[in-house]
Amino acid sequence: MAKIIFKIAAATLGATIVAFKRSPKPAARLIHRLFDKPLTITDQLAYEQAQQKVTVIQNTPYQTTYERNVFDLYYPTDTTNPVAVLFWVHGGGYVGGDKTDVTEFATRIAADTNIAVVAMNYSFAPKSIYPGQLHQLDDVVHFFMKNKADYPMLNMANLYFGGDSAGAQIAFQYVTVQTNPDYHIGFSQTVLPKTIKGAISYCGPLDLKQMVDDQSDSFFLKFFVKTVAWSLIGKKDWQSSPQLSEASLVHHVTADFPTAFISDGNAFSFPKQGMAMVEKLEELGVEVDRLFFQESEKEIPHEYQFDYATDEAKRCYEQTVAFLNRN
Numbered sequence: 001m002a003k004i005i006f007k008i009a010a011a012t013l014g015a016t017i018v019a020f021k022r023s024p025k026p027a028a029r030l031i032h033r034l035f036d037k038p039l040t041i042t043d044q045l046a047y048e049q050a051q052q053k054v055t056v057i058q059n060t061p062y063q064t065t066y067e068r069n070v071f072d073l074y075y076p077t078d079t080t081n082p083v084a085v086l087f088w089v090h091g092g093g094y095v096g097g098d099k100t101d102v103t104e105f106a107t108r109i110a111a112d113t114n115i116a117v118v119a120m121n122y123s124f125a126p127k128s129i130y131p132g133q134l135h136q137l138d139d140v141v142h143f144f145m146k147n148k149a150d151y152p153m154l155n156m157a158n159l160y161f162g163g164d165s166a167g168a169q170i171a172f173q174y175v176t177v178q179t180n181p182d183y184h185i186g187f188s189q190t191v192l193p194k195t196i197k198g199a200i201s202y203c204g205p206l207d208l209k210q211m212v213d214d215q216s217d218s219f220f221l222k223f224f225v226k227t228v229a230w231s232l233i234g235k236k237d238w239q240s241s242p243q244l245s246e247a248s249l250v251h252h253v254t255a256d257f258p259t260a261f262i263s264d265g266n267a268f269s270f271p272k273q274g275m276a277m278v279e280k281l282e283e284l285g286v287e288v289d290r291l292f293f294q295e296s297e298k299e300i301p302h303e304y305q306f307d308y309a310t311d312e313a314k315r316c317y318e319q320t321v322a323f324l325n326r327n
Helices: 002-022 025-035 044-051 099-113 132-146 166-179 208-213 219-233 242-246 271-283 311-326
Strands: 054-061 070-076 083-089 116-120 154-164 196-202 260-263 288-291
Touching: 025 219, 044 099, 054 099, 070 099, 083 099, 083 132, 083 166, 099 116, 099 311, 116 132, 132 154, 132 166, 154 166, 166 196, 196 311, 208 219, 208 242, 208 271, 219 242, 260 271, 260 311, 271 288, 288 311
Parallel strands: 083 116, 083 154, 154 196, 196 260, 260 288
Antiparallel strands: 054 070, 070 116
């Protein structure tokens, strides 16, 4: 009996290994589950105070050929004039996450900056490969451009783009498309560069080519990077893919990129990629606000920004508010 059980277990393990080698889907499903978590409010008092000042319209569909095509809109309730709009793209390694992950952040930003926040959903890799998610952000922007009369509270000539983790890469790539006319990746500019007032990256992989030479000792980080890159690019040999170079934004931004706020932690994240973008933008003469923790002995993890019970997240939020209010 024991031999039979062992043979079955061995066969199952073998089949699992083969499945993981043939397709990114099994591993992507595992990573997806890591991001499939209930909404957690980390500063209840601040959130409840912000709620009193903000109107939320949930799950509005936008026209696209992709799945998960809904967004939530947060805007200051008592505004008398049209307000600026921050389009926010959630994280999740391109294979998971949800717009509701930024509920606390979006509510507080709308209350504290008098800026509306559009938190969008998008289709996951590997079902939707690059640049599908980028097209969906463009579709959301098109939706608001087309339906301005339905949203008189929004000033579509005063825009910000931002995101966390994978969402930051998507947002920054979208801004790069709008501000670099020589950056041809399959669709035209939608937004006038002068209307983009700023860009925000929370823990974004902004220089994806760095992952090819990554020497991390973390098995999980290597597993994560391989799965995400294979899922997103759609090729097992993603390291040599031209799409990887195309999505490595440090090599495509120009002096017309808007002022930016870039932050990252120091553990299991992408601080080197974030700093590479900071250095490139400053080299081009673009104003950049930054918040990194290279000198800190404390581990500041990926997506640290949304845990408002920590001093680091509070500091990041304060800098974000100051950045938005200044620009």
